[in-house]
Amino acid sequence: MPWWSWILIWIALVAVSVLFYVLLGIRLFRQFMATLKDLGAAGEKLGHFSPAPAPIQAPPATLPGAAVFASPVQMRHDYHTSKSARREDRRLRRVQRRTDRGQRQSLGDLDFT
Known part of the structure; x- marks a missing residue:
């Protein structure tokens, strides 16, 4: 080669x-x-989609941005009120979920009133 x-x-x-x-x-x-x-x-x-419609809820008690001019006492009250409402909603959903599944309820979740 x-x-x-x-x-x-x-x-x-x-x-x-x-x-x-x-x-x-x-x-x-x-x-x-x-x-x-x-x-x-x-x-x-x-880009052509419109924003998803918000779920039907109660209208807010205050307008967005109103916290800037509100008193700290009122904002603290609103915060604790909404926090306890969310906590109660979670408790009710937990009780309902456990009832649906046939599970035992926690004593802290039961409402004795």
Whole structure:
């Protein structure tokens, strides 16, 4: 085998590897562009949605931002009132859940009034 055949073999191997990397880069670029296109379409689709309607609840007693100008005593009272209401709601849900499952009730959860 003459010496120049080794040069041809190495040139062919390098050319094939460069071609492989070029094709791999093109494929990666196309996938990246398709991902960006899908991401843009999803952003457009989500941009047209209106915000989810709020669940029906009682209107707040005070307007948002009113705490800045309210007295600390009133805000403390509102905080403790809402905290105890949330605690009572959790207790009632816990009692109902345990009743539905047929589990024993905790004495602290039972209402003796």
